[in-house]
């Protein structure tokens with residue numbers, strides 16, 4: 001344990017920049033979709049000969065099985081069990097060469113409920129109620145601090161050596177701003193612009209800008225009381241990239257912050273904060289497999305990640321299910337008719353700067369050269385908001401979602417046609433080249449390697465929090481997204497890695 005402590009660079013939370021989402025249709029899969037609107041896929045792609053798409057219920061079953069394994073932060077036991085399950089699922093489907101490829105990383109150990117804050121009574125600490133907090137990333141060793149409890153009021157007087165309670169309202173997320181830059185939008189109800197909900201990534205809160213100011217005054221600890229949000233401390237992230245392990249920074253729910261503020265106002269201004277966190281070197285794995293084609297050696301890769309910040313029903317058990325759905329579908333197309341060679345890559349360590357995706361690219365230059373399209377599938381979700389009392393509001397519609405779509409004319413055209421054919425609403429496409437360092441998702445590794453990408457993603461209110469539970473999964477989105485992808489792949493028949501890359505517009 002802690003063997004790497006003192007040698008780790010600060011882990012800037014790149015993972016928190018990553019977004020995700022998905023989509024499906026509740027009606028049963030139809031092997032005979034409207035032939036009049038089918039992209040021309042030749043005999044092999046003839047709608048009448050196509051296998052059925054796995055049902056929404058089957059996809060939900062995979063998602064539930066992954067969620068049941070437990071919390072899957074990178075390298076945790078539940079994450080390892082998910083790797084094994086994924087091997088079994090792919091193998092059972094007839095996917096070939098299924099195996100685990102090692103991805104070493106440093107596991108961050110902490111357990112929900114073990115980190116607490118107690119307001120101490122006049123006689124001392126130890127007898128009071130323990131309120132739950134959750135360490136931010138960057139807290140990498142256990143410690144207990146007892147210190148005066150103060151509320152941050154904008155000034156630094158009285159902060160040094162104190163446990164500082166910071167009011168930490170989350171920013172609002174408005175996807176219409178990104179949709180305004182889209183390659184195309186499919187929003188026939190014109191309601192995408194109505195979405196406006198909390199952004200769960202703590203580094204995006206305006207309060208994050210106050211954290212460095214407080215840290216410079218050398219407090220004993222900072223408690224970020226999450227406001228305008230679910231009433232939970234369980235958020236995966238950091239308030240600022242300026243953190244180090246020297247000062248514990250933790251998250252608290254709105255109700256915990258209120259209790260701490262009441263104690264400060266009542267004059268009981270001493271607290272004991274106990275934080276449990278450590279690091280440990282482990283070996284995680286990418287799960288990989290393939291289906292050969294008699295028609296082509298060009299590769300279409302389907303990827304998602306198997307780790308998650310907490311239970312991760314949509315981030316990213318759903319992504320695992322979406323990849324499994326593609327594996328099941330294409331395994332039922334005879335090798336003689338498969339339009340491409342298909343690879344399936346369930347990566348580890350999304351939450352650690354996509355190290356699993358980076359590892360696959362580094363390990364397989366020969367495959368990278370043959371890969372004509374990386375299809376990354378993430379975070380199909382129902383839209384939720386939060387009311388003034390921190391209660392969830394189910395908007396009863398799919399969370400707006402987008403595809404990072406390499407600006408290759410055939411790819412954009414096929415995607416646009418497929419989204420409209422399937423009528424997958426609240427969808428838009430964004431050129432990944434508009435981001436300085438590539439699209440903020442696991443697809444970045446593939447994009448940087450020169451592979452055209454089609455990466456589905458969203459940013460729901462519960463992203464990277466413990467609120468990402470099974471009720472947030474959208475069966476309709478899962479099925480619709482799966483159908484869109486299948487249509488795009490059939491529609492690209494005849495393209496090659498060379499032709500698709502050649503078509504990329506600057």
Ligand SMILES: [Zn+2]
Nearest residue numbers: 020315316378
């Ligand atoms: Zn994800």
